[in-house]
Amino acid sequence: MRRTMTTLSTLAVTVMLTGGATALPAHAQEATPSRFTTAVAASSARPPSAAAKSTRGQTLQRARVWLTANRGRQVPYSQAKKWRDGYRQDCSGYASMALGLAKPGPNTVALARTRSLTRPIAISQLKPGDLVIDAIGDSSSRHVVIFEKWNNTAHSSYTAYEQRGSHGTDHRSLTYGLKSGSQFKAHRPVQFGD
Template identity: 35%
Template sequence: MSNKHALNSGLAGAAAAGLVVGLLAAAPAHADEPAKGPSAASVAASDKGGAGQGASVAPNRLSVAATAITRSEVIKRASSWVGLGLQYSWDNTYQGYRTDCSGFASMAWKLATPGLDTTSFVPSGVASWIGKGELKPGDALLNDAAGARGHIVIFGGWTDSSQTSYKGYEFTASGVHHRTIPYPYYSGYGTYRPVRNNSIVDDGASAGGDVPVAGNWDGGKAGNVGIWRDGMFHLRNDDGSTTYVDWGGGSDVPVSANWDGAGPDNVGIFRPSTGQFHLRMDDGSLVLLDWGGGSDIPVAGNWDGGAAGNVGIWRNGTFHLRNDDGSPTYVEWGQAGDRPVSGNWDGAGPDNVGVFRPSTGQFHLRMDDGSLVVLDWGGGNDIPVSGNWDGGNDNPAANIGIWRPSQARFHLRNDDGTPTYIDWGQPR
């Protein structure tokens, strides 16, 4: 694990619903399906658009079952094929899915194997056409032509607020790519329209209820907890009273830190579809920052030791942290399946990063000198939080904790290892 700096900025966890929607429909046949796979020369010649697909799925061969899936899970699944060196073929499979563009999209959407083709996603009832303004990470851009003329790209999020290009995941003749693509697709490769898996669910509150937050809302010595629900922050003060702040909504992800460097901590949201942080100042005003997008997970903390808190994202095991002057600091920490956290673990200098590993119930915390501290706390579907819970002891170090969705209860770890339990929010 290392800490490195670069000049360009980086481009956000939630539980998947368990609902299974059964859909069964006849998929249209290919009128002009090529008889065999592409030649080596044609594969080498193109890295854009379609290169043929497997045969349409007939209803007597496959029940087109679409399982409810969160947007972040779609992006995670799409990312899992990037860099594996898979060869494009409509005859071969990997993990049960055809290794062509539509097989890849079927895998990302967690459809039944071996997958649909570009002519079948909408007619089968698995997906529906949407407008450009509705696009969110996990949706797709689809050219629903047959055979080599058709193609589909998983939408990973806009590259900036102009919405002229986006990060896309696609399987072309030259392999699986994650790259910037002009909207709706490269010129000369057919007609592309936005499409949505009918079984996709938003991350955050829309995907399953309350989302936990933590910060010092009332300016006391100790940190406080809260939840974000349907665009409303419910913040718990030291005396048990509640402060309500209306901020964000939809598939936004809540964050908190002292954005303006004075008074108590502030709230904010990260909007994955635009890659923007919407930060609320003490006076209620808004500051917008472009940082990250798509499946990135937001974090917040004081990375450079200045008076104000900063934003950042965690992507594929690397923190992309924004300093006061807009420059990035990169810190490699964690692995797939981890959930990022941040806090001043050693009580000195700037804030630190860490990850919570649900599979082991352990926090892996990075100190100022790069060393590792491992703490056992929580597990499973618990969501990590951090704050100076026992600040009344005049210890400046941050503590870890978790919010357990099934209980709507915070399990907070004090400096001496003892727990404090706070019921806050609604179980989910």
């Protein structure tokens, strides 16, 4: 039952993000919780520009979609292609999709420097859905990841979602930005309102 619910949740969010319609088997429709169905219906009724109302939980939920959106596998990385949902298949396109920003999404530099999108915070202040960004260098060295949680009370590593070259979408433990002098900096999406 739990696996069915996870698959249904992923499918429903994928449909919501792509704007498509997918028929679920009758038994699957009956097993879907009404609060999730209501949330998906409300989210899909909003235009993409209404991302200012997105929550941290919704951001992480959207980030999870790309882990299995490619027929059960992660979305492949590409700086030149867009995924079926209209977002670029690079790290900044992935972060933009998770945040519900306009398609195809701003690049990494814009995510870090556009104050209507994010504001700098201390790395120690990271909360779920915040971004850790290296906006220095060129397209082969800039990167952005979506923070999920600290792995320990010492804050020596964290778990994050990322779209990385030669792998695609990933959910793993990272230390970007934790060493003194790192080019990775923490940024809070302004849409969260805190």
